[in-house]
Amino acid sequence: MNALRHHRALTEIWGTPRGWRGTMISVNHSDIGKRFILAAFAFFAIGGVLAMLIRAQLATPDSAFVGPAIYNQLFTMHGSIMMFLFAIPMFEGLALYLLPKMLGSRDMAFPRLSAYGWWCYLFGGTILIAALVLGVAPDGGWFMYTPLSSKIYTPGINADVWLLGITFVEISAMAAAIEICVSILKLRAPGMRLDRMPPFAWYLLITAMMMIVAFPPLILGSILLELERAFDWPFFDPAHGGSPLLWQHLFWLFGHPEVYIIFLPAAGVVSTVLPVMARTQILGYGAIVAALIALAFLSFGLWVHHMFTTGIPHMALGFFSAASALVAVPTALQIFAWIGTLWNGRPELKLPMLYLLGFFLVFVLGGLTGVMLAMVPFDGQAHDSYFVVAHLHYVLVGGFIFPMMAGAYYWLPHFSGRSRVPRLGEAAFWMILVGFNLTFFLMHLTGLLGMPRRIYTYTDDMGWTWLNLLSSVGSFVMAFGFALFALDVGLQIALSRRSRRNPWGAGTLEWAMPIPAPAYNFASQPEVADRDPLSGDPLLALKLARGEGYLAQARHGWRETMAVDSSSGAIDHVVILPGNSRLPIVTAAVTGCFFLSVLMGYYWMALLPVMAVIGLGWRWAWALGSRADVGPMAIGKGQTALVHREAAGGPAWWGSIFLLVADSVLLASLLFGYAFLWVVAPNWPPPQTIDGGLGVAIMTALSGSAAVFLARRSEASGRQGSLGMAGQTAIGAACAHGASAIGLLVIGITALPPPSNHAYAAVAWVLLAYGILHALVALLCAAFVRARIGGGYISARRFREFEITRLFGDYSGMVILIILLCLFMPSIAL
């Protein structure tokens, strides 16, 4: 088959139909990635306009431009949009678009999940922007400290918009995190060992793992605060055994790693673009990976530096101060590795390099002020002043926007297939650089002169007038710079001449394809033998297009891509990915109905979309699989491999593992909250604790364990091919899970005080609800397996669905034991 016919056959399989229908059903990673990037840029523009309104208000003292009510919405939404609707989705989009191409793969591991995440992001973001337009946007700061965000002090729906809208958007972040982990670990080109991955993949792998651990505390905090606002469950109310500091701990447990979650993907862009700009290879690949891992661990140990002034114990201050300073070391290592790379090569001042130099200047200054803020006595003065505003913008704009702009110009030819319009980009760069520094460099001084954050006006006698005016002027220069950037990109896409392939002479695989990229990425997948496959073999793109790699054959309409052993890169199996589907957009819309019902206060009505999501989830899983065995299939180069349905350790298994890790972090955060309140909050011990229910608890634990045991029997029967037996045992397991759920509910009703009575009861009820939810999920999984046996999807070769079921069943059995221990141990011990 010649290259053109091959291209048509593959496009038929991987492509997206034209028009609206295609837009709604596409699950292709390039489509989804580009949409994330475009939408994130649109939200960036909205956030930027809010920032300009802020600067217009602060330009002069005693300004009457906007009042405090609107101003508070402006800065709350500016922060929330830039964090949740711009920075995270922007790098998610870049990762979705680039990762499969860099890894020599054809798509991400869970294409429908990427599409679902995209729609959740779009719908959630729309809710937030709609609230802004209607004038009911969140106004309690992007950090939403309680009790200001509690019902008494924020009676309107402003805070609910934040809690529900952001949680909705976070679904997409969690989806992307799980998907990125699995795709990097499993879906690579054969031969790409972990140490042959491009640095960008390492950065994204670490980032995604951090997201899996960092987001659950915030999701939990949002759930608890929403429960307090909606039903008076007093988690954060000191009068009833709650603590406002619990919110701060949960928020910053997320909030600090979040900074590195935003920085690392951008640093990955630096590590990718900088060596190409200097015509060399990155210095200290291994040391950089080690630094990343150190950074990931350290970043979870320094959230308290946002709370130095909350009166926490003195020893803790010293510890967290040291940890906050220590985190500068792995960052410094990367900075000097990059400079060393430049020294080793022959750097050229092309536009991406210009942005990288801007990154060095801005980010190093931000890092140095970060070290200053880590010093407790200095933080006492600078905390919550404009010094911190300056610092965080130096870190986030320097550490995210400048590298991403370098990346934008570097990869734009890949997106558009065109080369740049001359000179416009340089003008935009200088406006952004000068405008940024004029705006924010002065703010260090404004802060030291005592201007606190989040004040809507000030008087002339404070001595901040000229500083604020110059900052405002600078911000408008910067805004024009970004507008010019948008214009430049638009011109390049619409008007510019075509670019040649691999215009920068890069060595990574995303350039081993025609640009703009075809829907299937690679007509055949490469065999990788080093870190820069394209440098070693400049004709690689042609060879792949001619079908000289793996999976060159287009067959059965299957979307095939190779899965490898996660560390050695040896061929493992072939994954057949699901094709275009309406399920993601429908499920996201129904999910949105749930959030809207809760937002409007129709709590009972919210159960309807929950039922619908369960039904859709069932269909989602049902649509996969096959009723026939495939056996070893040819993959090219005279080799064969199994399909993922028949092989161990497929994407679904890995995805479930990462989902359960995130889930267990949520539980751990809840248990941390339980212990924290018990030890720290006022008005403990509670007036009433758990009373009785031990008998039911023992029965619940037994039935949870029985379910775990039965699931194993069911799997063993299924593997041996006795499907009737397997089906019956699966039903038994489902019943046992159901019995545990009922047992937990009975404990709550008979033995616990009502949740609004005290923070103790509220946390205990949430623990029970967590257990009930997981028992029900395990029940559904067991029932699903039973139905799949009936449907003929299970055979002695195709029994992998048992393994997934077992994971969720085991997890449910385990958490029920943990929850019961945590509820009953204290009352027995006391």
Added chain:
Amino acid sequence: MIVGGCGGPLSTLDTAGPASSDVATLWWVMLSGAAMLTLLVLTLLLLAFSPRNRPFKNGGRLWICWLGVAMPSAVLTALLGYALILGEGSIAEPVPGRVTVEATGHQWYWTFRQPGSNSVIATRGVLHIPVGQPVDVRVGSADVIHSFWVPRLGGKMDAIPGQINILRIQADRSGVFEGQCAEFCGLNHATNRFRVVAHDERDWARFQQEGGR
């Protein structure tokens, strides 16, 4: 000593007490260190673009071990030690006989209570302290989180419902020092201000007698 342009009613650099002047010194030290490090990085960057033959080709050990790890570790250790010693000196430890006042943040004003010669003195918006001796401020809140901050006297301390935090302040000369709520506390956070009046010995005795009337 005020460097030009560093004055102002809320300036952390125009200091009037030991805590704030310690921090100001720390700031000037850190500023000079940061300036030197920035200069180092920018010089190394510029040299990378110079056309002549550069030394340290493939110098992984120099870039990563020395500049990347050893240099920042040494700088940070020194700085941390300095800051920890400074922090140790400013901890509020209970001492009998020390002047103790209660400060309570409200939406959107501050109230203060302290023992007088005859009865408890309660004030609103103004806190009276004696010059030249440390004062323990017991910071609490009546509603949401606020933060007690008098920049010319020292760092801030959050006012959190359900707990009392202690901050030690001291004024070295008599006068009026502006205070400001530093934690966002809702609609009128910007105008949630107060004053600290530091009295010399004679005025202080009179204040305690008359309760500031």
